[in-house]
Amino acid sequence: MSRKFILHRVGTQFIETEIPQGRGAHAAAAPSYDNWDAMEQRLLSLGAFPETIKRVKSDFDSGRESTSIEIKGDATVSNELFLAVLPLIHVSNTPYLGYGMTEQTLTLFPDRNFATQFFPDEVESYILAFESRAQKYLAGGHVIGYDVHKEPTGDGRVVVRVVQHVG
Numbered sequence: 001m002s003r004k005f006i007l008h009r010v011g012t013q014f015i016e017t018e019i020p021q022g023r024g025a026h027a028a029a030a031p032s033y034d035n036w037d038a039m040e041q042r043l044l045s046l047g048a049f050p051e052t053i054k055r056v057k058s059d060f061d062s063g064r065e066s067t068s069i070e071i072k073g074d075a076t077v078s079n080e081l082f083l084a085v086l087p088l089i090h091v092s093n094t095p096y097l098g099y100g101m102t103e104q105t106l107t108l109f110p111d112r113n114f115a116t117q118f119f120p121d122e123v124e125s126y127i128l129a130f131e132s133r134a135q136k137y138l139a140g141g142h143v144i145g146y147d148v149h150k151e152p153t154g155d156g157r158v159v160v161r162v163v164q165h166v167g
Contacts, residue, residue: 003046007039007056008066014039019068036060046071049165051135051145072167081108082115083130083148083160106130108162117157123150127160134162142166 004019016039017030033039036057043053048071059067083106090101106129109115118126127148134146144165151159 002070002072004068004070006066006068009060010065014060016042043069043071049145050147077166079110079164079166081110081162081164082112083107083126083162084109084114085116085126106133108164112159112161115159115161117153117155117159119157123158123160130160130162 006017006019008015008017012035014033014036015030016033031042033042040053040057043056048056048069052069052071056067056069086105086107088103088105090098092099106126116126127150131146131148139145144167146165147163149161149163151161153159
């Protein structure tokens, strides 16, 4: 079951009003938050996806005084995946078809053992490359969106865990 809210901004304060579901339902007291960070933490605690929170912030940043949001309930599930960088070398019998062309490919595996262990100074560029393509080209259908998390390893490198939200 999903929950629907109307969010209002009054100065620097944000007010949350849940839209009641069912017959005879009445709106409860409207909690308020002193700043955007507190409102954002509340939305995250309710299970709102980062893309949805960005949209809400964009609405307020554009001057709107109120916006609505729907937060899916238990109907949404996720897949835990891990980012890997794979080197590719093209092999063909004809040189003009790209023999020897070399590139890197980003992909996701469901097993942490296949994840690339990035050095801290390089991980952000790979995350940015993944996020810029995934949100635009890999979301749709049952895939709602992605959350990216950096996880340190014992030797100082970083593994990237990607949560794929589906519903």
